[in-house]
Each structure stands twice: as C-alpha cells, then as structure tokens.
Amino acid sequence: MKIINVTKNVSLKRTIEAGTETQQQAVTQIIEKVKAYGDEALMALTEKFDGVRLQSFAVTKEEIERAYEEIEEEALAAIREAIENIRDFHARQKRETWITTKEDGTMLGQKVTPLDSVGVYVPGGRAAYPSSIMMNVIPAQVAGVERIVMVSPPQSNGSWPAGVLVTANELGVKEMYKVGGAQAVAALAYGTETIAPIDKIVGPGNIYVALAKRAVFGQVDIDMIAGPSEIVVLADEKANPIFIAADLLSQAEHDPMASAILVTPCEKLAQKVADEVIVQLETLPKKDIAAASIQDYGAIYVTQDLAEAIDVVNQLAPEHLEVLTEEPLTLIGKIKHAGAIFLGPYSSEPVGDYFAGPNHVLPTNGTARFSSPLNVDDFTKKSSIIYYSQAALQANGKKITTLARLEGLEAHARAIDKRLEEEK
Structure with a gap:
C-alpha cells in the first residue's frame, strides 16, 4: 500500500459512474420496452440477460419450502x-x-405518513445477499409501509438462492418477483400486468440498475446512487496491524474500485499494516479484486498527530470508519463526517454489515458530509398541519398581506383581506 505523509487536503471522491453512452442507450431502450409491452418485455429480457425462460415471475410456495429444506439450521x-x-x-x-x-x-403540527408501496431490488446472479434484504425491508416495515415488493434476477435454475428466499419469507415479504436488471426497475416504476407500480425503489445493483434508477427518478423516488465501498481506519500506535489489514481487505474484496485507507500518526504502524496487507492478500479467494483495489484506491496517510488524523478523516467523510485508538469513545464528538462509526478493536466492519442492527446502506463518495444511512424516515413522508383561528388571523392578517404584496402577489393578499373585511 502507498504510504503518504499528509501535506495537503485529501479526498475519497472519485468520478461517479455515469455509464457509457452505449449503456445509457441500452437502459433507455429497456425502460421503453417494459413501458410498452409489460410482462412480454420482461419475459424476453429475462431470457436474454439471465438465460432463463420463466413460466411466471412470482416466487412460488414450493420454492420457499424447498429453500427451508436446503438451508442449514445455523x-x-x-x-x-x-x-x-x-x-x-x-x-x-x-x-x-x-x-x-x-x-x-x-x-x-406535522403528520408522519408511511409510503404506500416500496420496491426492494436485491442483486442476484451468482451471489446471494440476505443482508441486503434485511437492511432495505426492515426499515420500510417499521415505518409502516403496507406493500413491499421484492425483485431479484433468477439463477440459471429459474429460482433464487435458499438464503434469499428464506430471508424474504422470514420478513414476511408477500410479493416476490424473479426479474432483475434495468427491466425490473422499469417494472417497479411503471408497472406491468403482473407487477403493480410502487412509490419508491431502494437497493443496490450493477451499473444498469443504477442508470435505470436514475432514469425513473421523478416517476418514483429512489434511495441513492451508491458508489464503490469505502473504509477508513483511524488508528494509533496501540492498534493491532493484523486486525487493520484484515478490515481494509474486507472492503477491498468488494470491487476493484473499492477504497481502503488507514490514517495514523504512527509511521511504525503504517509500515506494519502495509506489510500485513501483502501477507493476507496471498490467501484471499478474491485476491485479484482486492489487489486491484489496494493498488489503485488504497493508501496509508501518516499524520503529525492524532488531531491531524481526525481532521483527515473528516475530510474523507467515509462510508465506514473504524476507530482503533486507545480510547475510541472519547473521539466520537470529534468525528463529524462518516456513514457508520465502528469503535474499538472488536467492532470490525462486518459486524455492522450483517448483525449489529444499524443499517449498512450508507452514503459513499464523500457524501457522508451531508447524507445519512438508510433509515425509517426514508420510507415516510411528512405533511405540515396548519389550523388558524379567527383570533389568530385577526392578529396576524396585516403582516401576511404585507409580505404577500412585498412579493407582488396581490391575489394572495386579497385572500386574507376578504376574511379580515368579513369580521368588520
């Protein structure tokens, strides 16, 4: 890993993937096909991109029962x-x-109302992401969303992995459709004969899914356009270099564009971690992916002291931040920008990915400066409540008409004047 002495401002920002012109055109064509031909287009596109000719998109009771037979009790x-x-x-x-x-x-007052319906996109293909289902479905359920629709690409056998089916069933998801890619996003946004349209789409996907979500925004709401995964470890001389290297690689294995960074005032620790990353890379199943990530987007920033290290962290505004210092709890107030903060040597990032409880859908690419993790508020909307009494309007009417006329909106002012005149 590159060891860099901090001499200027640093940033995690990378060019947000906007897709090639060819990819954008392909997504536009897919969306238009689904809008025009509905289920027929979904069937044809699923066969084209996933290699499966389905009889029905809906997950069957038999598939769920079979999944429970396959999954291990543990x-x-x-x-x-x-x-x-x-x-x-x-x-x-x-x-x-x-x-x-x-x-x-x-x-x-303020009236909090859950969204009527939400579509959850779950990546598929050769991978299975039960954790993605939990993190997107549960806050919607807590918010009170009545209709949750889950979509995910089918495997070559025409079904989903057992872990995906079981997790969705354990959560009580009733509508599950075996369709993925930009065509699934289009179906959720515009509806087909089988899939009724929804109000918001959440969940990660590949570049085609991301471009489709961007394209349908406005027709429906979306959660975010997430970038490659990021981890920053803030550590002092007391930290364990083996732990740090393992945690950096836990994000590097996601994607060649994932970012893994150590920030420390200790040069000795920096070198130990750099050496340990090389050692652990050798036995990693996804060695090529992780190595590319470390080579292109990995770094170790060495600062003059811990205060400067904290400043660097706040400049980076990472998706995941691990604080591996002697007294991590004392630093919480100084950390301003991070999607999720993991404190202490045993709060490894995967604890948050799968099990602890906080959401793992987090802002990336430095957007933790102004964005939050996916949460219950993302599945609600708020309406203002205003009830003015006769006495209140009499007391404040003249102020309201003054402001309306200041903006040149005479009809606004007269709407108040008519009521004030009525009381004379």
Whole structure:
C-alpha cells in the first residue's frame, strides 16, 4: 500500500459512474420496452440477460419450502437473530405525528405518513445477499409501509438462492418477483400486468440498475446512487496491524474500485499494516479484486498527530470508519463526517454489515458530509398541519398581506383581506 505523509487536503471522491453512452442507450431502450409491452418485455429480457425462460415471475410456495429444506439450521438461526437486532435498532428511529397549540387557538403540527408501496431490488446472479434484504425491508416495515415488493434476477435454475428466499419469507415479504436488471426497475416504476407500480425503489445493483434508477427518478423516488465501498481506519500506535489489514481487505474484496485507507500518526504502524496487507492478500479467494483495489484506491496517510488524523478523516467523510485508538469513545464528538462509526478493536466492519442492527446502506463518495444511512424516515413522508383561528388571523392578517404584496402577489393578499373585511 502507498504510504503518504499528509501535506495537503485529501479526498475519497472519485468520478461517479455515469455509464457509457452505449449503456445509457441500452437502459433507455429497456425502460421503453417494459413501458410498452409489460410482462412480454420482461419475459424476453429475462431470457436474454439471465438465460432463463420463466413460466411466471412470482416466487412460488414450493420454492420457499424447498429453500427451508436446503438451508442449514445455523444459517437460519443467524438470519432470525440478525432480523431481530436490525428491527430493534430501527424501531428506535420511528417518528410520530405531533401537534402543538397556542393560546390564540392556532394549531400547528406535522403528520408522519408511511409510503404506500416500496420496491426492494436485491442483486442476484451468482451471489446471494440476505443482508441486503434485511437492511432495505426492515426499515420500510417499521415505518409502516403496507406493500413491499421484492425483485431479484433468477439463477440459471429459474429460482433464487435458499438464503434469499428464506430471508424474504422470514420478513414476511408477500410479493416476490424473479426479474432483475434495468427491466425490473422499469417494472417497479411503471408497472406491468403482473407487477403493480410502487412509490419508491431502494437497493443496490450493477451499473444498469443504477442508470435505470436514475432514469425513473421523478416517476418514483429512489434511495441513492451508491458508489464503490469505502473504509477508513483511524488508528494509533496501540492498534493491532493484523486486525487493520484484515478490515481494509474486507472492503477491498468488494470491487476493484473499492477504497481502503488507514490514517495514523504512527509511521511504525503504517509500515506494519502495509506489510500485513501483502501477507493476507496471498490467501484471499478474491485476491485479484482486492489487489486491484489496494493498488489503485488504497493508501496509508501518516499524520503529525492524532488531531491531524481526525481532521483527515473528516475530510474523507467515509462510508465506514473504524476507530482503533486507545480510547475510541472519547473521539466520537470529534468525528463529524462518516456513514457508520465502528469503535474499538472488536467492532470490525462486518459486524455492522450483517448483525449489529444499524443499517449498512450508507452514503459513499464523500457524501457522508451531508447524507445519512438508510433509515425509517426514508420510507415516510411528512405533511405540515396548519389550523388558524379567527383570533389568530385577526392578529396576524396585516403582516401576511404585507409580505404577500412585498412579493407582488396581490391575489394572495386579497385572500386574507376578504376574511379580515368579513369580521368588520
């Protein structure tokens, strides 16, 4: 890994993948086909891109039963406990409608309403992501969303991996459709004969899914356009270099564009971690991916002291931040920008990915400066409540008309004047 002495501002920002012109055109064509031909287009596109000719998109009861026969008891128990942890964490985020009253009879408030429907996209193909299902479905359920639709590409056998089917069933998802890619996003946004349209699409996917989500935004809401994964480790001389190297590689194996960075005031630790990364890379199954990530987007920043290291972390505003210092709890107040903060040597990033409870859908590419993890609020909308009494309008009407006329909106002012005149 590159060891760099910090001498200027640093940044994690990389060019956000906008797709090639060919990819953009392909996504546009797919969306238009689904809008025009519905299920027929979905069938043809699924056969073209996934190599499967399905009789029906809907997951069957038999597929779910077979999945329970295939999954190991240990995995099922872990899924159930993770669901419990994640639900408990998100339940604490839920907001309630509120109303306040004033002496003049005015009532003001905010009505919190869950979205009617949400579509959850789960990546598929050769991989299985039960954790992605939990992190996207559970906050929607806690928010009170009544209709949750899950889509994911079918495997070559026409079904989903057992872990995906079991997790969705354990969560009580009723609508599950074996369709993926840009065509699934289009179906969720515009609807087909089988899939009724929804209000918001969440969940990660490949470049075609990302471009499709961007294209349908406005027709529906979306969560975010996530970039490659990131981890920053803030460490002092007390930190374990073996732990640090392992955690850096845990993100590097995601993607050749994933970013893995150590920030430390200790040069000796920096060299030990650089050496340990090379050692651990040798036995990693996804060695080529991780090595490319470390080579192109990995770095070790050496600072003059811990205060400067914290400043570097805040400049980076990473998706995941691990604080491996002697007293990590004392630094929480100084960390301003990070999607998720992992404190201490045993809070390794995968703890948050799978089991602890907080959401693992996090802002990337430095957007933690102004963005938050996926949460219950993302599945609700808020309406303002205004009730003005006669006395309140009499007391404040002239101020309102003054402001309306200041903006040149006479009809606004007259709407108030008519009521004031009525009381004379």
